[in-house]
Amino acid sequence: MNECGGKLGSKIESREAVIGIIGLGYVGLPLALRFLEERFPVIGFDIDSRKADCLLGGKSYIEHIDISPLADAIAKRRFDATTDFSRIAEADAIILCVPTPLNKNREPDLSYVMNSVESVLPYLRAGQLISLESTTYPGTTSEELLPRIEETGLKVGQDVFLVYSPEREDPANPNFTTRTIPKVCGGVTDACNELGKLLYEQVIDQVVPVSSTSAAEMVKILENTYRAVNIALVNELKVVANRMDLDIFEIIRAAATKPFGYTAFYPGPGLGGHCIPIDPFYLTWKAREYGINTRFIELAGEVNTSMPDYVISKVMDALNTHGKSLQGSRVLVLGLSYKKNVDDMRESPSVVLIEKLLEKGAEIAYSDPHVPTIPTMRKHQLDFSSIEIDRDVVSQYDCVLISTDHDRFDWDMIRESAALIVDPRGVYQADGVKIWRA
Numbered sequence: 001m002n003e004c005g006g007k008l009g010s011k012i013e014s015r016e017a018v019i020g021i022i023g024l025g026y027v028g029l030p031l032a033l034r035f036l037e038e039r040f041p042v043i044g045f046d047i048d049s050r051k052a053d054c055l056l057g058g059k060s061y062i063e064h065i066d067i068s069p070l071a072d073a074i075a076k077r078r079f080d081a082t083t084d085f086s087r088i089a090e091a092d093a094i095i096l097c098v099p100t101p102l103n104k105n106r107e108p109d110l111s112y113v114m115n116s117v118e119s120v121l122p123y124l125r126a127g128q129l130i131s132l133e134s135t136t137y138p139g140t141t142s143e144e145l146l147p148r149i150e151e152t153g154l155k156v157g158q159d160v161f162l163v164y165s166p167e168r169e170d171p172a173n174p175n176f177t178t179r180t181i182p183k184v185c186g187g188v189t190d191a192c193n194e195l196g197k198l199l200y201e202q203v204i205d206q207v208v209p210v211s212s213t214s215a216a217e218m219v220k221i222l223e224n225t226y227r228a229v230n231i232a233l234v235n236e237l238k239v240v241a242n243r244m245d246l247d248i249f250e251i252i253r254a255a256a257t258k259p260f261g262y263t264a265f266y267p268g269p270g271l272g273g274h275c276i277p278i279d280p281f282y283l284t285w286k287a288r289e290y291g292i293n294t295r296f297i298e299l300a301g302e303v304n305t306s307m308p309d310y311v312i313s314k315v316m317d318a319l320n321t322h323g324k325s326l327q328g329s330r331v332l333v334l335g336l337s338y339k340k341n342v343d344d345m346r347e348s349p350s351v352v353l354i355e356k357l358l359e360k361g362a363e364i365a366y367s368d369p370h371v372p373t374i375p376t377m378r379k380h381q382l383d384f385s386s387i388e389i390d391r392d393v394v395s396q397y398d399c400v401l402i403s404t405d406h407d408r409f410d411w412d413m414i415r416e417s418a419a420l421i422v423d424p425r426g427v428y429q430a431d432g433v434k435i436w437r438a
């Protein structure tokens with residue numbers, strides 16, 4: 001390790017290193033809080049000034065993240081949130097946590113990463129560590145970030161240090177926290193690797209070093225592709241089980257008792273969230289450069305994206321047995337977020353379900369205690385607000401569709417008062433009369 005790296009290492013160990021977090025969303029905000037917990041000074045950067053204002057005003061914009069520790073840190077001048085990127089010069093470690101969506105052709109959209117890098121470059125100085133945490137295809141850090149950084153005249157591995165360290169998160173899961181989830185990290189050079197490991201070791205119980213930034217990028221894609229493919233598998237098996245009049249949830253529960261060689265994945269109305277429906281396609285795109293088709297990923301995508309249509313067909317079948325057509329029926333959609341007990345709407349299949357139901361002429365209402373109104377989305381425009389439900393309200397609908405099985409719903413009341421329930425989440429035992437699996 002040269003002198004520049006040595007100095008940075010000492011600053012990290014003594015907790016004098018200023019941590020700059022770029023992108024204060026689901027990934028960046030908990031990470032900022034974790035560094036503060038370990039007494040590091042933190043500056044949060046975001047292009048959205050409302051986020052900075054909210055944090056400085058003591059308001060969280062993510063339901064499950066408690067930002068109360070910020071008040072003390074702000075008072076002691078250990079935390080600031082800003083849109084002023086010139087303050088990058090103050091940071092010793094710069095951690096990029098910006099979105100990596102797909103564009104309309106379902107190809108990687110690295111514009112957020114590139115824009116954030118462009119805003120950092122003018123203020124980069126010797127003695128800084130840069131870590132990319134956004135999920136992306138193998139090669140992004142070494143092919144896109146490294147050359148841009150070196151164009152400034154600073155040499156990576158000598159003057160500045162560059163690593164990739166993917167974020168792992170299971171929002172609202174009380175069993176895991178930022179500190180306890182092991183963190184993978186790969187650097188461009190050995191010195192980068194060492195400093196990246198040192199930085200994350202201060203706040204994460206176990207850091208898992210890998211040999212390169214590309215290896216670290218691939219780890220994240222492997223993890224999320226594994227989920228996407230296995231969810232597709234159970235979604236396919238669900239369709240078979242439904243046709244055979246078998247309860248897929250009973251089957252999964254029993255299979256999960258096998259103490260080795262089986263991990264339970266659950267079917268649902270479709271994939272959602274920022275990661276699983278998107279990340280595998282980052283690899284698909286990159287693999288094409290190597291002349292390889294990622295057939296598993298494509299197939300999983302096909303099966304998973306067909307699920308909303310399958311669920312709608314079940315709503316139609318269920319209504320039909322009650323002498324009703326979907327057109328003109330009143331359908332109550334329960335749950336809007338992509339998974340239970342969170343307020344995250346990104347890529348939520350509930351939105352697709354609502355759009356399809358509306359297209360077919362159903363009258364729709366939704367209830368979600370975590371999502372009071374449907375936020376503005378890039379791909380969808382739905383002007384709805386959540387309704388409060390009780391026995392009276394539920395009984396007024398021809399069909400209740402369970403899209404997200406939040407714990408805050410009163411499931412006994414819903415079962416007792418609904419005329420018909422379509423349940424892709426396995427909340428109830430299906431009977432094919434009042435309660436339908438989908």
Ligand SMILES: NC(=O)c1ccc[n+]([C@@H]2O[C@H](COP(=O)([O-])OP(=O)(O)OC[C@H]3O[C@@H](n4cnc5c(N)ncnc54)[C@H](O)[C@@H]3O)[C@@H](O)[C@H]2O)c1
Pocket residue numbers: 022023024025026027028045046047048051097098099100112115116119133134135136167168169170171274275
């Ligand atoms: N949410 C998760 O559970 C999760 C888990 C693992 C990995 N990831 C990955 O982490 C990355 C970030 O995801 P997220 O869920 O935190 O996204 P997010 O949308 O919640 O937050 C991103 C933040 O970045 C800000 N931003 C956008 N462009 C910027 C720029 N140029 N400069 C500064 N700020 C900018 C946005 O305003 C937003 O506040 C993505 O690559 C995602 O795939 C997310």
